[in-house]
Amino acid sequence: HTRQQKLITLMYLSTLLALYFEHIVGVTLLFFLGGMIWLSFQKNEPSTLSSVEKNWINISLLYAGVMIASFFVHLPITEDGIWRLSSYAFIILMSGMFYLQTRIKVTKQMLFSVILFSVLCAFIVFAIEFFHYGLNLFLNNSIRLGQYAAIDTGGYAMFTMGTLIILPIFFAFNLSPTIKKLIVSILLLTLLFVLLGRGRTSIWYFAIVVIVFSWFSYHSMLKTISKKQVISIVAFSLFSILSVLTITHNRIFAAYEDISHAIQENYDSSLGHRIIMYNIGSEIVLDHPLFGVGLSHFKEEKINHLAQHDFHLSEQAQNRVIGYTQIHNQFLMDSIFSGFFGLISVILFIFYPLKLYINFYIDTNNKNLKIIAISGALFVGYALFTSLFGCIFTYTN
Numbered sequence: 466h467t468r469q470q471k472l473i474t475l476m477y478l479s480t481l482l483a484l485y486f487e488h489i490v491g492v493t494l495l496f497f498l499g500g501m502i503w504l505s506f507q508k509n510e511p512s513t514l515s516s517v518e519k520n521w522i523n524i525s526l527l528y529a530g531v532m533i534a535s536f537f538v539h540l541p542i543t544e545d546g547i548w549r550l551s552s553y554a555f556i557i558l559m560s561g562m563f564y565l566q567t568r569i570k571v572t573k574q575m576l577f578s579v580i581l582f583s584v585l586c587a588f589i590v591f592a593i594e595f596f597h598y599g600l601n602l603f604l605n606n607s608i609r610l611g612q613y614a615a616i617d618t619g620g621y622a623m624f625t626m627g628t629l630i631i632l633p634i635f636f637a638f639n640l641s642p643t644i645k646k647l648i649v650s651i652l653l654l655t656l657l658f659v660l661l662g663r664g665r666t667s668i669w670y671f672a673i674v675v676i677v678f679s680w681f682s683y684h685s686m687l688k689t690i691s692k693k694q695v696i697s698i699v700a701f702s703l704f705s706i707l708s709v710l711t712i713t714h715n716r717i718f719a720a721y722e723d724i725s726h727a728i729q730e731n732y733d734s735s736l737g738h739r740i741i742m743y744n745i746g747s748e749i750v751l752d753h754p755l756f757g758v759g760l761s762h763f764k765e766e767k768i769n770h771l772a773q774h775d776f777h778l779s780e781q782a783q784n785r786v787i788g789y790t791q792i793h794n795q796f797l798m799d800s801i802f803s804g805f806f807g808l809i810s811v812i813l814f815i816f817y818p819l820k821l822y823i824n825f826y827i828d829t830n831n832k833n834l835k836i837i838a839i840s841g842a843l844f845v846g847y848a849l850f851t852s853l854f855g856c857i858f859t860y861t862n
Contacts, residue, residue, distance in 0.1 A: 485586040509568045525560040528810040529553035535803040539759025583628040590614045610661035622664035629655045637833035745770045746792040757804035795852035819845040
């Protein structure tokens with residue numbers, strides 16, 4: 466590997482480390498910026514961006530640009546909104562990194578290093594929290610892996626689930642049986658971390674991942690598959706899903722209870738608070754459909770609309786709803802911030818790469834390329850699925 470390839474790998478490793486452990490963000494940012502400056506001055510073979518690469522960069526800059534512009538359109542600027550700009554600055558930064566990366570060949574060894582490091586970071590979090598909680602980490606359903614060492618459980622769940630989805634890509638490469646066994650072991654370890662994170666979104670999406678890959682396995686072997694292999698695929702799929710549901714059934718049952726309470730107009734629950742925020746958020750969007758209210762004035766608008774309803778909340782619960790920094794739906798949140806323009810830009814930001822991977826899958830007859838396309842589509846699909854229940858682009862925590 467060249468110096469540029471080694472540096473790019475180190476830059477991604479440092480970014481992952483900062484995403485898992487927030488307190489080193491400042492040092493990582495300086496290293497990342499320094500690396501980008503050094504790479505920009507390196508002489509490489511001239512390369513022309515493809516239309517796909519240009520479109521992706523332009524869409525990323527459009528999304529970040531719309532949101533940042535909205536911040537300054539809706540004056541005055543408040544301290545409560547300033548921190549949200551870090552997300553869009555991060556998108557711009559990664560767009561610049563993507564441009565620099567297009568001039569350098571990315572190898573499977575580089576990709577494997579980044580994925581393996583992500584699992585290593587998750588394992589470090591697991592080791593720290595196992596030392597802190599002991600067996601309660603497995604037995605106590607109120608403890609979610611990531612809440613102690615990684616600070617932000619939601620972010621931790623995103624990274625581990627994303628890693629789990631990308632890992633099958635390596636089966637598309639010509640790897641030795643030993644390496645393939647290692648990847649299976651890493652998959653199982655990563656799945657354990659996903660389960661201990663106890664995030665309902667990740668748990669539900671894991672079922673989708675299993676179904677998609679099971680369908681692909683059956684479809685790709687359709688002409689040669691035996692009855693025994695079909696039974697094995699079905700059995701493995703059912704075992705995987707049932708195991709996950711068994712281990713995490715308390716989280717799912719809690720969601721069912723929240724729905725039952727909400728039907729009875731008792732909104733003082735995790736899901737109940739989301740229903741309140743969806744209602745309030747929809748009202749804000751209908752009142753400001755074109756330009757939204759801006760990043761700075763989201764909270765005050767939320768307070769104003771909440772005061773117009775009686776959701777039968779205690780004072781403590783009402784203060785919690787007011788204190789939430791997101792509306793728990795990315796499309797709704799961007800519509801609140803930037804109106805119609807925010808909604809369109811986030812739709813492009815998510816659905817453009819999803820469309821590329823789907824087209825990639827349809828257009829190739831190569832089984833290994835199809836595996837890469839499925840993993841890519843599932844990865845973007847996870848961002849889409851999570852965006853329905855959270856705001857993964859609105860802030861970087």
